[in-house]
Amino acid sequence: MGERKGTNKYYPPDYNPKVGGLNKFLGTHALRERARKIHQGIIIIRFEMPYNIWCEGCNNHIGMGVRYNAEKTKAGMYYTTPVYQFKMKCHLCDNHFVIKTDPANLDYLIISGARRQENRWDPLQNEQVVPETKETQKRLFDDSMFKLEHGSQDLSAAESAKPRLVQLFDRNESLWSDSYSANQRLRQVFREKSKELKSSAAQDRALLEKSSLDIPLVSETAEDRKMASLLSKKYEAPNATETTELIRQNLISSPCLPSSFTPAKEKKALKALSEGKLKMSNLVKRKNNDSQQSKKKTESESKEEEILDSKIVNNDEQNEESENKKQKVTSLVGDYGSGTDSD
Template identity: 65%
Template structure:
């Protein structure tokens, strides 16, 4: 109804044609409330979101095609094409985001307040038909040799794609030759999956009711079963091969490189007692001269030899 008000044909009795149009006579704009900021170069339009975005204010997802009342402003020119900027308020919070048109790349660029959900890819990687860029179109128009080479490449590409297209066509024909049977198999698969989901929901509801819980349950996995069995047996979960190898390596690095002996308390006390005795008690005899040896050759006195090794090794008599 708002659009009809600007083009109605009703003229009041006091209308003066010398003033100009009907809008000038009434002191209104043709766009009514949408032109309330026309003095600032801003008009209100209905803007449709060109792609999926994430609002930086509430962190919610806004899908492509959602419409907003946006403030449209001209911010520049790209050759003869005007560049417009659109400012709008998120319908889930008080955040505002600004989107600007990009005529050079035939796209829209987010300036602030939002973040684009990246769903873009290179169409040439999956053999999609890609329209020619402006640079390529201009070169095709100006350069005859490039046009001839480009045409030859397109022809070779078409010839190489024919076997693949024929294979896909034959597969489609074989698969859907009997549409009734194919549809029956598909519906049977869907019915089986639906029954499995119903059984899972019923089992989860029964478990939640038994445990007096009101939380969503996730699907059961093999790792969960293993962890539950280990917890029930009060055992620690087994380590992986890499963890065992790392623990052995750390043990080898931390231990001393020199050999160590284990001494008991009794062995240590016995060694202290032996070392505290005098030299005579230990049987240590000073070395005699050769004259003393010849004079006392007739007297053979056994020499006592006491090992200081103690329990560290076996003792033996020395000559």
């Protein structure tokens, strides 16, 4: 509250009223530190963020309603309304962002340093009641035919929305016609929820006291129960239905493409298709070339097989001839020996 110091009731003994006032006599300003740049046309004010933004310096979210010490300057005029500009520093980094008023659209514009989080939509899409623009109001006042057409459009929109409004009204009546029973149902839900919370809190407290710990506990999950049963050697094996379901889930989640088809290859193929590098004519030519090459390979392989078969046949014939020669020689030797014995 430093700006109130200039309006106190104390006047020093050497005060001279001819100077024009106490602030002039003391050489200070009524706004004190807020007016340290007033010679540049800048006043320090407390600015409240009008909507959610993203800081471009640290990429952090700054919510609506966060307050900053901003330098306020006059940036221009919109007819007779002054346009003000506010410069402030982000509280999470050293980035500065500048916001300016927009009297034409009753809004604020971000000049630099930040970007707006877009949560806007067309109210006509949500069937909201939208006030008429100034141009429409002028035409309604001046043009009687436009006023008649506008009124007929409003009547048709009201007639089309009437069945939906009746359904909503009936549903509301069926749910809230008896306020006592509706309140009783809601309180019952809240009671059950509070009982669950109290029981879980008591269990957590008992566990922490037993373990001599002082840490917050999270809710228990099926994975935690399974891990605890494994650690305590009380794990029950899943039955056949569970195993088949697990196998089925693994098959569904497994990729249909081979492991060699990496995401990089997929991106490259999609890029080639999008740029038109792969055409049907090229694919047909490549297919024909592949088929011709495969035919040549099969022909060469068949020739090699024939040559191998002929070599094998020749080798077999040569082996048979050598065996026959050996048999003849042995028979001659045997006959000669037998003849000598007889003599």
